[in-house]
Amino acid sequence: MWGQIFILDIAGWIRTSMRFLLKQTERKVKDKDLTPMLPYSDIVSKINGRNVYFECERIKSIKKLRERVKSANLQLKNRLLKDKSTCARGIAAINVTDILNPQYNFVVADSTEETKKSHSNQMNEFVISNETLLKTKASKKILGVICEYNLYGYVRNEKPFDIINCRGIKFLQYDNRPSSDKIITEIAERISNQNIIR
Secondary structure, X not given: OEEOOOHHHOOOOOOOOHHHXXXXXXXXXXXXXXXXXXXXXXXXXXXXOEEEEEEEEEOOOHHHHXXXXXXXXXXXXXXXXXXXXXXXXXXXXXXXXXXXXXXXXXXXXXXXXXHHXXXXXXXXXXHHHOHHHHOOOOOOOEEEEEEEEEEEEEEOOOOOOEEEEEEEEEEEEOOOOHHHHXXXXXXXXXXXXXXXXX
């Protein structure tokens, strides 16, 4: 796996949060095969012999959603056109925490499960209501977009009192063909395990 190392050396590179990019890379760190890096790509992972390109964007306002998704998908399209393999695929990864909780409000809840449910419902509603924007410039070899959202909370009715971080994703699949389902299942098995030592 490779990623762009000298981020600050890239002219105009301001959109992706380094912390978000590192968190996405952390999910894929298990991969042992290294893929030759195309210039300026965020993350390239080799999964079961297939190059999978990830373009990561931290989106700070709903007004920027279409523009950022469009940018990520166009970058992925260019990467895939340059890849000689017909098996290569792309996935956009966006962090929407700034949209769903712009003030980073700390949630006070009665239970951990209540907080998780609230977090999941917010993510589902966001993806459903913005599906058209999230598909901006989707193309054949781009599998879909990962939306990530972090929610912090204080659980008052549990002892000892808990401070929790709900960090979850919702994947919007662009293509529902059986062949794409198989590829997505292979990728999901890798990126859904966030334990870096496994």
